[in-house]
Amino acid sequence: MTARALILAAGRGERLRPLTDHTPKPLLPVRGKRMIEWHLEALARAGVREVVINTAWLEDRFPAALGDGTRWGLAIRWSTEGRTWGGALETGGGIATALPWLAPNGDEAFWVVSGDIHAPGFAFDEGARSAFERGPDLARLWVVPNPDFNPAGDFALDGDRLRREGRRDWTYANIALVRPALVAGLAPGRFAPLRECLFDAAAAGRLGGQPWGGEWHNIGTAEQWQALQPAAGTRA
Numbered sequence: 001m002t003a004r005a006l007i008l009a010a011g012r013g014e015r016l017r018p019l020t021d022h023t024p025k026p027l028l029p030v031r032g033k034r035m036i037e038w039h040l041e042a043l044a045r046a047g048v049r050e051v052v053i054n055t056a057w058l059e060d061r062f063p064a065a066l067g068d069g070t071r072w073g074l075a076i077r078w079s080t081e082g083r084t085w086g087g088a089l090e091t092g093g094g095i096a097t098a099l100p101w102l103a104p105n106g107d108e109a110f111w112v113v114s115g116d117i118h119a120p121g122f123a124f125d126e127g128a129r130s131a132f133e134r135g136p137d138l139a140r141l142w143v144v145p146n147p148d149f150n151p152a153g154d155f156a157l158d159g160d161r162l163r164r165e166g167r168r169d170w171t172y173a174n175i176a177l178v179r180p181a182l183v184a185g186l187a188p189g190r191f192a193p194l195r196e197c198l199f200d201a202a203a204a205g206r207l208g209g210q211p212w213g214g215e216w217h218n219i220g221t222a223e224q225w226q227a228l229q230p231a232a233g234t235r236a
Contacts, residue, residue, distance in 0.1 A: 002049055002050055003046070003047060003048045003049070003050075003110070003111070003124075003126055003129055004048065004050045004051070004052070004101070004102050004103075004108065004110045004111070005043050005048050005050075005051050005052070005110060005111035005112070005113065005124065006051075006052045006053075006054065006079075006094070006095060006098055006102055006110060006111070006112045006113075007026070007036060007039055007040075007051060007052070007053045007054075007113055007114075007115045008054055008091060008094055008112065008113070008114045008115055008174075009024065009025075009026040009036060009053050009054060009055055009062065009115035009116075010054045010055050010056035010057065010059075010081050010082070010088035010089065010094060011025060011056070011057065011088055011116070012025075012056075012057045012088070013025030013057070013116070015220050015221050015222075016028070016219075016220070016221065016222055016225060019222055019225065020057070022058070023058070023061070024055070024057055024058045024059075024061055024062065025057075025115070025116045025219075026115030026116055027061060027062070027065055028219075028225060029229075030118050030219070030225070030228045030229070031118075031120075031228055031229070031230055032230055034065065035115060035116060035118060035219065036053070036066070036115045037066075038118060038119075038120055039113055039115065040066070040069070040072045040074060041072060042120075042122060042123065042124055043072075043074065043111070043124050044072040044073050044074055045123070046123055046124035046125060046126060047126050048074070048111065048124060049073070049074060049075060050074070050075050050077070050101070051069060051074050051075070051076050051077070052076075052077045052078075052079055052098045052101050052102055053066075053076060053077070053078055053079070053115070054078075054079040054080075054081055054088075054089070054094040054097070054098060055078060055079070055080055055081065055082060056080075056081040056082035056087055056088035056089075057082065057088065059078075059080055059081075059082045059083065062078065063078065077101050079094065079097055079098045079101070081093075081094065081097065084189070085097070085189045087191075088191075089189065089190065089191050089192065090191055090192055090193045090194070091112075091114075091193060091194035092183055092186050092192035092193050092194040092195075092196075092197055093186060093189070093190050093191050093192040095112060095178065095182075095183050095186075095194065096183040096186035096187065096188055096190065096192070097188040097189055099180050099183070099188070102180075103179075103180045106180065107179060107180060107181070108133070108179075108180075109129055109132050109133035109177055109178065109179050110129075110177070110178060110179075111124050111129065111175075111176070111177060111178075112175075112176045112177075112178050113174065113175050113176075114174035114175075116218070116219050116220075117173065117174045117175070117216065117217065117218050117219070118215075118216070118217040118219060118228060119173070119175065119212065119214060119215060119216045119217075120214075120215055121214035121215055122142075122175060122212065122214060128140075128177065129177055132177045132179075132208070133179070135208075136206060137179075137201075137206050137207060137208040138178070138179055138181055138182040138197075138201040138204075138206045138207065139176050139177065139178045139179070139182050139198065139201055139206075139207055139208070140176060140177040140207075140208035140209065140210070141155075141162060141172050141173070141175070141176045141198070141207065141208070141209045141210075142172075142173045142175040142176065142209070142210060142211070142212040143155060143157060143162070143170035143171060143172055143173055143209050143210070143211055143212065144170065144171055144173045144211070144212055144216050145169065145170065145171070145211075146168075146169060146170065146171050147171060147218065149218070149220065150171045152168060153167075153168030153169055153170055153171055154168060154170060154171050154172045155168055155170050155171075155172070155202065155207075155209065156168050156169065156170070157169070157170050157209055157211070160208050160209060160210060161205065161207070161208065161209070162202050162207045162208065162209035163202055163207075164199055164202055164203070170209070170211070172198070173212050173216055174218070175212065182197050182198075182201060183197055185197075
């Protein structure tokens, strides 16, 4: 079965202005290549061949920059939320809207990763995807120890179970395996965060998790972006 992935790239990147006034956040360079290209390369190495990228802010810049994906051995489809729906649909809405491409047979598991995180060592392992697809969980999240910007955390980790009860020492790293049933209650084109879907899955005991111990950056500010440049003075 062909593994598929969704890269979330529709956001405005308000905190990164003025860098994002003319360049979509995932197209900003990090360590010599566009942020999103790190994900495309990693997905291709893992054998993923079909990738959906959702777009809204400055969405015409993406095909111009990335083409159809053939340079990475990928086929890229575009979920144009701005043109089709009038704006970004948030994470939950973005996943629900892209389901016809991500799970054409109705229940395939697929990768979801945010276009504005930098995790250069992460491998989108096909064995992990296949094992997840055979199990009962609605999603499996990679999590990191709570960063400074999220001290209250998202989840407690009990073995490989993510729960809201208890001490929430872990933050969702914005890398996940998902099955369509996670967003079954969301209509295509609807603005909807993913949080409630994840919390409901955790309450039902169907949210798996595992720590990510490698390098990880959520690039939310100009200072964080600048710290990852190969030399001072790099510009988008």
